[in-house]
Amino acid sequence: MHRPTLAVALLSASATYAAPALVARADIKCPIVFDGRLPTGSDADPSWLDTYATNAIYNPDYVKGNDIKWSEILKWPAVEASRFDGTNFIPFEVTISDKSIFQKQNGFRRAGLQFLKDASDGEGQKGVKTLHFSVKQDSARPLNLTHEYLNAWHEAADYSSNQIQFQTGQLIGKSAADKNNFKILDRNGKSLYSVAINTSQWQNFAIKLDYTKNQVQVYYSLGQAELKSVAGPTSANLAGGGQFQIGILKKPTGSSDVVNTGYQSKNLNEGQIYGGVFLEDSTNNCVSL
Numbered sequence: 001m002h003r004p005t006l007a008v009a010l011l012s013a014s015a016t017y018a019a020p021a022l023v024a025r026a027d028i029k030c031p032i033v034f035d036g037r038l039p040t041g042s043d044a045d046p047s048w049l050d051t052y053a054t055n056a057i058y059n060p061d062y063v064k065g066n067d068i069k070w071s072e073i074l075k076w077p078a079v080e081a082s083r084f085d086g087t088n089f090i091p092f093e094v095t096i097s098d099k100s101i102f103q104k105q106n107g108f109r110r111a112g113l114q115f116l117k118d119a120s121d122g123e124g125q126k127g128v129k130t131l132h133f134s135v136k137q138d139s140a141r142p143l144n145l146t147h148e149y150l151n152a153w154h155e156a157a158d159y160s161s162n163q164i165q166f167q168t169g170q171l172i173g174k175s176a177a178d179k180n181n182f183k184i185l186d187r188n189g190k191s192l193y194s195v196a197i198n199t200s201q202w203q204n205f206a207i208k209l210d211y212t213k214n215q216v217q218v219y220y221s222l223g224q225a226e227l228k229s230v231a232g233p234t235s236a237n238l239a240g241g242g243q244f245q246i247g248i249l250k251k252p253t254g255s256s257d258v259v260n261t262g263y264q265s266k267n268l269n270e271g272q273i274y275g276g277v278f279l280e281d282s283t284n285n286c287v288s289l
């Protein structure tokens with residue numbers, strides 16, 4: 001049976017301290033700033049996701065369809081744990097459907113998780129921090145790569161741009177040649193790293209953001225392999241504070257006002273599986289690999 005009070009205690013603990021070393025597949029070796037991993041057992045009754053009283057990990061109210069809850073949006077795929085989840089944490093799948101309309105943004109279909117404690121001028125925007133996430137594809141809920149997707153990003157506090165963006169699909173106005181790739185872009189749309197989507201394995205990404213030097217470094221690995229530096233450090237303008245967001249934002253086709261209008265197919269049932277989501281403190285070049 002699911003016990004909410006236990007879950008809350010567990011979640012608060014995991015948000016504050018590094019993961020217990022004994023069972024993790026790969027240890028997180030740097031201080032965790034925000035822990036977005038979901039504890040094993042937290043899928044039994046996911047209603048804890050929907051209120052501030054019970055969700056110490058993610059903002060229960062944002063950024064999602066007006067008439068759907070996180071306990072309905074997240075699915076629990078039976079896949080092996082990702083590299084930094086071990087046995088204490090479980091993979092989860094962020095899904096989008098026809099209900100994934102946030103406020104009046106009729107062009108987008110979106111479901112984006114925000115770390116609960118991430119504030120526009122807070123710890124996530126200072127010093128040197130590394131965002132980790134692993135992704136896996138669900139053949140039952142494939143993305144439609146004719147569209148542009150924004151899956152993980154850091155949005156500036158004034159919402160005018162994203163300092164860093166992890167995307168896939170056909171980027172609007174760009175070549176379709178790499179539509180099957182994951183792409184990490186800077187705020188000006190310059191590609192920093194690109195790699196083909198793998199439909200069977202976990203793909204592990206880490207993006208080191210040096211706010212003091214305005215530099216980005218990208219780390220990557222497949223499956224359970226150790227991450228390796230694959231790009232940078234590269235100069236990138238990281239100014240402007242803001243927040244991280246992780247999930248799916250699917251842009252429409254055939255529109256120059258993508259937020260509000262454009263084509264989205266009906267009966268949408270798409271998902272992106274995530275694991276090993278956390279932000280770590282990379283002071284002194286500490287990065288968990």
Ligand SMILES: *[C@@H]1O[C@H](CO)[C@@H](O)[C@H](O)[C@H]1NC(C)=O
Binds near residue numbers: 146264265
């Ligand atoms: C993918 O998106 C395109 C453009 O919206 C649409 O025409 C097509 O039917 C979609 N394919 C699937 C399998 O949904």
Ligand SMILES: *[C@@H]1O[C@H](CO)[C@@H](O)[C@H](O)[C@H]1NC(C)=O
Binds near residue numbers: 222
């Ligand atoms: C996924 O990665 C595995 C292991 O490297 C490789 O054998 C396979 O071809 C890749 N599959 C796809 C669809 O990318």
